Amino acid sequence: MSNSFKIPADVEQRIRQRDMLCVYCHKVMIYPYRHDRHSDSPTIEHLREEEPFYWDKGLKEEDLAICCGSCNSSRRRKKLIDWFKTTYCTDEERNINENTVAKPVREYLQRISVMKITYDKGVDALNVTLRTGSVVKTVAVAHEVMLDLDKRGNVLHVEVIEAGAKL
Ligand SMILES: [Zn+2]
Numbered sequence: 001m002s003n004s005f006k007i008p009a010d011v012e013q014r015i016r017q018r019d020m021l022c023v024y025c026h027k028v029m030i031y032p033y034r035h036d037r038h039s040d041s042p043t044i045e046h047l048r049e050e051e052p053f054y055w056d057k058g059l060k061e062e063d064l065a066i067c068c069g070s071c072n073s074s075r076r077r078k079k080l081i082d083w084f085k086t087t088y089c090t091d092e093e094r095n096i097n098e099n100t101v102a103k104p105v106r107e108y109l110q111r112i113s114v115m116k117i118t119y120d121k122g123v124d125a126l127n128v129t130l131r132t133g134s135v136v137k138t139v140a141v142a143h144e145v146m147l148d149l150d151k152r153g154n155v156l157h158v159e160v161i162e163a164g165a166k167l
Pocket residue numbers: 022023024025026027067068069070071072
C-alpha cells in the first residue's frame with residue numbers, strides 16, 4: 001500500500017490495523033478506500049496540525065492515525081482542541097471531544113498538554129490550567145480559591161483570587 005506522505009508500508013499497516021474505526025467519530029469505514037465514498041473511507045490523519053507532514057521530513061508514527069474522510073475534511077489543519085468546539089464535533093450524534101476520541105488521539109493530547117500558570121496582576125488572580133476542556137461547573141474549595149470542572153468532574157483550572165495576599 002502506498003501513500004502520499006512517504007510513510008513506510010509496515011508503519012501504515014500497523015496504524016490501519018489499530019484504527020479499524022475512525023479515531024474521532026468511531027464510524028465503521030469502507031475498505032479499501034473508495035473515491036466516490038470519501039466521507040466513509042479511511043484516510044491518513046496527521047494528529048499534529050504542524051509540519052512535518054512527510055516521513056522523510058521527520059513525521060513520526062505516534063502522530064499518525066486513521067480517520068474517516070468526513071472527519072479529515074472537517075478538521076483539516078485546525079488544532080484538535082479548536083476543532084472539538086466546531087458544530088461538526090459538538091453535534092449530538094458525533095460528540096467528538098478529548099474524552100470520546102480513540103486512545104491514540106487521547107495519548108497525543110496528553111503528550112502536547114502542558115500545565116499553564118498565569119498571574120493577572122490587575123485583578124491579583126493566579127490561574128493554573130491543568131488540562132483543556134469545557135467548563136461546566138465552578139466550585140469554591142476555600143475562600144477565593146475556585147476550581148473549574150468539566151462534566152466528568154476533572155479539574156481544568158485552579159483560580160486563586162487575591163493571590164498576592166495568600167502566597
Ligand atoms: Zn470520523
